[in-house]
Amino acid sequence: MHTATEYARLGAPGSLADTDTPIAREAAAALMAVGRSRIPMPKPDAPRVMVVANQKGGVGKTTTAVNLAAALAVSGLRVLVIDLDPQGNASTALGIDHHAEIPSIYDVMIEEAPMGTVVQKVEGFETLWCVPATIDLAGSEIELVSLVAREARLRNAIEAHVKAEPYPYDYVLIDCPPSLGLLTVNALVGGDEVLIPIQCEYYALEGLSQLLKNIDLVRAHLNQDLAVSTILLTMYDARTRLAAQVAEEVRKYFGDTVLKTTVPRSVRISEAPSYGQTVMTYDPASSGALSYLEAAREIAERGAGSARRGIEEQA
């Protein structure tokens, strides 16, 4: 009823207000998506640098990084995506040119180029930027080995560009490659929080202990403030018992770190990158877009909550 009223106010044909037809349901969903995206999300006091990591391939790291970034950006927050995967999938999904000659994260990591010189604006968004990755990055795991401060090169660049006041971004999302090599270590050393996407499949938890062990090592030696703040269940298929079982197991193990929102398996999500788009612009009313919007809101609100708790504890 509520959405029908809103729809009528926008001057839509009265017949669409009947939410029993598929078109009306879509219209109502679109309205909700647009409506909710207009409610501002809380802005953090300082930039939150979130590392999207899981060494398992194809679990939804890139999809999560770009769509969460887009969801935060459409809600008015300033967001930077750092593509740290030589595959350059995040750059592609954001419609950013990343052929070999384009200045990229490689120049930052290896040549010490200031990050500000390689940032590109993402088309279609007012407050979304991207540091692209090119194929050059593929050799960097080896090149990094012989460089000074090889684990801290990304952190140095982030401190100079992202953490310098006045803060240029509210959120920085780093899309990691599917490995635990030096690139991922650089992300873990440079980040504040880890976001682990977990695909709701049978082998979902396999390899996770290795990732957690590496995070512990980084915390012990290189970045004591790093926290696994967020786990997001992706490609959730509500029709299968397996997805529910995996979700239950993950929630039992990780508790409140797991977002309440799960991302459904959605054709629109998988189609969007081939148009150089996020699902937020490709189909803002789809279940995929709505779920990333909801996940972004949870992340933003949790962050605000923990910041408040910290302040209250200090008082």
Ligand SMILES: Nc1ncnc2c1ncn2[C@@H]1O[C@H](COP(=O)(O)OP(=O)(O)OP(=O)(O)O)[C@@H](O)[C@H]1O
């Ligand atoms: N919720 C979803 N619904 C349908 N398809 C999805 C969903 N999330 C991701 N995909 C698809 O699954 C594939 C893997 O996703 P993605 O590239 O995000 O994973 P990844 O963890 O970044 O992979 P890699 O380890 O290779 O970097 C892609 O084809 C993507 O379009």
Ligand SMILES: [Mg+2]
């Ligand atoms: Mg990826």
